[in-house]
Amino acid sequence: MGRHSLPDAATTDDTRSRPRVRRRTVAVAASLVLAVAAGTGAAVRTGLLSFPDSCADDAVRIDLAASPDIAPVVRAAADRARAGGVRSDGQCMDVRVVARHNHEVAELLATGSNSPDYEVWLPDSAVWADRVQTTGDGVPLTPAGNIALSPVTFAAVAEAGEGLGWPDRTYTWAELSSAATSSERLRLGSGDPARSATGLLALTAVAGSARGSGSGSDTAVAAAAKALSQRVADTDTAAAATLARAESGEAAGDPARNQAVFLSEQAAFAYNKGAGQDIPDLRLFYPSDASPALDFPYELVDETSLSTDESRAATRFMALLAEPASRRALTAAGFRAPDQEVPEALVAAAGGRAPQPFADRGDTSGALPSDVLQQTLGMWTITVQSARLTTVVDVSGSMQTPVPGRGMQSRIDVTRETLRQALANFTPEDEIGLWEFATGLDGSRDYRELVPTDPLGPVGASGSQRARLTRAFDDLAAVPNGATGLYDTTLAVFRQAQDGYVKDKFNALVVLTDGSNQDRLSISRSALIAELEKLDDPNAPVPLIAIAIGPDADLDELVEIADATGGAAYQVSDPAEIEAVILKAIMTVGQKSRAPQE
Known part of the structure; x- marks a missing residue:
């Protein structure tokens, strides 16, 4: 081997x-x-x-x-x-x-x-x-x-840090992000969350902080990520290099320079040491509501x-x-050593000072859950690239089955609610469409396009694509005698998605089903897979993200179909998990596309 x-x-x-x-x-x-x-x-x-x-x-x-x-x-x-x-x-x-x-x-x-x-x-x-x-x-x-620890911080050049009230004023992650992204004078950069753990941990902390602060937070986080995406670097070292140095007169002038970046304490220490001055160039804020750290x-x-x-x-x-x-x-x-007291001299050299809560960052007790990080990375992927997704929902009779632990709510009820929530993760530039499928839904066809795949447009605009999709989600209803017409639907929507492929966007299909193909008159599975493999174009990839809802869905079938397009398949027991799985799948499929070929 x-x-x-x-x-x-x-x-x-x-x-x-x-x-x-x-x-x-x-x-x-x-x-x-x-x-x-x-x-x-x-x-x-x-x-x-x-x-x-x-x-x-x-x-x-x-x-x-x-x-x-x-x-x-x-x-x-x-x-x-x-x-x-x-x-x-x-x-x-x-x-x-x-x-x-x-x-x-x-x-x-x-x-x-x-x-x-x-x-x-x-x-x-x-x-x-x-x-x-x-x-x-x-x-x-x-x-x-x-081996070591280094907390993730918000590092600002002296002028910007003092303008934010350093060191006496403390902030939450959401407050710092809002302060940076709401002002054209305070330019915030970061390592790319797809390539930088510091960037990913910081963005996840911002998202969690914002969601705890009130309604509309998901859209605000997506908008903040979009703004941040314009000022990312491949690595933390490269991100630190974008900071304006006061001695060069760059602090307020050059628009290519940042006044603040998400940075590990160790990277700030190295940056200050490289400046060769007794007084650190950077002012570190340690947000008060979370403590992600690099844990080596x-x-x-x-x-x-x-x-x-x-x-x-x-x-x-x-x-x-x-x-x-x-x-x-x-x-x-x-670096900090695990399970030891925080060395204040190290913190001071990095740019930290009391009353910033730097001492609360001495261990990994604030580690962010893996699934939450994956959701953030999925959100980042679609934010940076912009997405073109066609969502295909099973409306066969079995979607009326009650979801355990949710009272009288059926699978289709919870699916509608989850899709509405998921829509908040997408920005106006993202393109989303909606199909539904069940046998005999539209004459001899098992599928019907409800909303063409177009840009979402302004948030809250009654005539926007976002508003049309919200209404269409609300109207989704199971067909009492309908069976699952999966194969013909998959082929039809894949062909249309390829015809409408948009370069420089993340193009994908999201198919939600709670069963296996039940249309005896449809194309066979082997013929479907052969046709998908023939149509698949590496220069215009449209991966299929298949989500099996409940125990009756055939995950093995969906894995085989998704693999033919370079996609992935997942199973959820509760449709409420769909939002998280979509974002995880976007990250996974995007990672596959970046992996080196043998």
Whole structure:
């Protein structure tokens, strides 16, 4: 079997010259840490990069891919271990550390098609590990602990920070976002949430904060994301580089420069250190209503494929990263150590100051749920690209079935309500249409177009596409004797969606059904799949997002159909889950389209 090549792998100076040794299933990494921690008393010397003579022939090699911000500290620890002859079960450790962008490694691991060429991954956030496990057939990852922490902050240049009342005034995430996006004079930037955990965590915190503040919040968040999308950078370092520097006279002038960015505390520390001044350039706000943080998880990659020696060496090295010398190096680089008091000198150097609540960001207790992060990423995807979605709703008789735990509400009742709510996630530039389907719905046809797929237009305008869709959702009703005419409907709507494909938008079909195809006169499943595969155009992709509602829907059937278009299929027990699943599916399908091809 082939092996993944890491991005920019040619730039490394280390290649794997040793053969793979005997493999066996090993115990969970957390238990191994306890076993090896007892042997952590070996002395570590600094200043030498080569092995002692006694280690030349028996070293256990571990390849470790690390987030670029923490890679220098981890590489220095590996050099100390190599020079000091630190051993694992009597063997020296040859840990090779390479810096790799987190999103690139996540995309590679998410494909799951080949074995990776490293044993440990140290991304900046568990966000990336979650994405690997929820996207495609991801390579298995085993979390073994956290190496460092760095809270996500709102970093402003001095003039803007003082204008917002720093340090005495505190804000919620929603209040900070509103202050930044409502003023043309305060330009807010961020790392791209699709490529930056900092950007994703911040945007999710903003969305959660806004939803807790009152009605109309979803639309406001989508609008804020749209504004933010005009000022994103690929990485946090690139986002920090967009900040206006006061000494250059840029603070109020250059419209290409930002006055504030979402930034980790460590990135702000590094930015200020790079300025070479005694007084930090940045003013950090630590929002009062949530505390997302980068948590730097230490992940064993495909643990069952590791040899016993490799697994023990990997966990031995993790223990080394928790020793005092490594902790001091982490602090010196602007990272917080897990489960330790917050170093105020570090916070001050990064740009924080009391009464900003920086001390509340010392652990991951405020970690945001994985499903909430996925919803945010789905919303971001459609916000940045703009979407062209045709929604296709099953109105067969079975959609009248009551939903357990919802009184007298039927599947079609809850579906209507959820679709109305989901509409708030889309901006005026997004294009949404609606079809319904059941056997005999329109003469000999099983389907009917209710609202053509067009831009939504202004929020609240009575004659807008948004208003037409809301009325059409309200009018959806199950056909008492109608059966599920899935195959003919899918082919017809796919053909029309391809004919109406709009470049530079996320084009997709969303099919909601609670059953399997029941039209005996329709095209067969095999013929449908063959036709979809023939029509599928990689230059004009229209993936099918299929959602099976309830236990009677045939998920396997929908998976097979969706796969033919590059799409995905999901099952929900309650139609109220549809909104979240649509956003998750948009993220997943978009991730598939960005994954490198083997």
